Amino acid sequence: MELRHLRYFSTLAGSLNFTRAAERLHVTQSTLSHQIKQLEDELGTQLFDRSGKRVALTEAGEAFLHHATRALQEIDRGLGALRDNPQEAAGELRIGSTPTFNLGFIPDCIAAFQPRYPGVRVVVEELAADLIAQRLQEGTLDLGIAYRPAIPGPLQFEPLYNEEMVLVVAQGHPLARRKRVRMVELHRLPMVLLPASFATRQMLDECFRS
Known part of the structure; x- marks a missing residue:
């Protein structure tokens, strides 16, 4: 069990809505659902009843929420103390x-x-x-x-900044004087790229496929 499991559980328990909880946590609904399932599997019990139109805490979920809330409060107090000192x-x-x-x-x-x-x-x-x-x-x-990987998995992402991708060519290249170049114009041109394992390469490959 990791700290994020408790935070995800506490946030979902507070809203009882996967969409709103995922928005507050800045993750996708599938990521939140996966993390909650991981927590339930580790605890060996169901914390939320998803059978109806609305999400509800089970009896075990109600009991666990009390302890999870206290644990998160203690952790936040500890983090606050570290920030102060x-x-x-x-x-x-x-x-x-x-x-x-x-x-x-x-x-x-x-x-x-x-x-x-x-x-x-x-x-x-x-x-x-x-x-x-x-x-x-x-x-x-x-x-x-890093750049967001092609298969992000159950991870939480926080954007740091936006970055422009540019094309670098020799001064005598036909595209050298162009301010903007369409992806279709680069089709079949020889290019120097990162290996396929890098996220930027995967982004470019996806753009070319489109």
């Missing part, structure tokens, strides 16, 4: 990042993070997005910085 934080933070973000974004974040949390050792691994998603589910990474 960051010098007391210790341990290891394991980050998976795709190569693009290691050029500037990750170093800038670590430079701002470490003076505030000197007791935390930060470990950064350069990985493809799909492998980052896999490692997060396995629990061998704490967080990942």
Whole structure:
């Protein structure tokens, strides 16, 4: 059982509506449903009754909600104490990042993070997005910085910023003076691309297929 299971359960118990709960958690309904099913499987009991038109807590769900709420309150108090006294934080933070973000974004974040949390050792691994998603589910990474993988799985995503994708060509190339290029114009042109395992390559492949 992980912290996200408790937060997902508590949020759904508060609204008794998968759509609203998923919106509050910034995840898809399928992800929320999957996480709740994981929690129920681990506990060996059904927490929500989904048989009718409305979602309802079962008797076991009502009992578990009381304890889950208290646990989350204690965790939030602990996190608040760490925010108020960051010098007391210790341990290891394991980050998976795709190569693009290691050029500037990750170093800038670590430079701002470490003076505030000197007791935390930060470990950064350069990985493809799909492998980052896999490692997060396995629990061998704490967080990942990457483009959204093709198969996101039961993970929570938080957008950081938008980035423009541009075409780089030689000065003498027929497209060099163009401000915009349609994907269809790149069809069958020789191009240098990342391997198929990278999310940006998968995004481009999907655009070409469209």
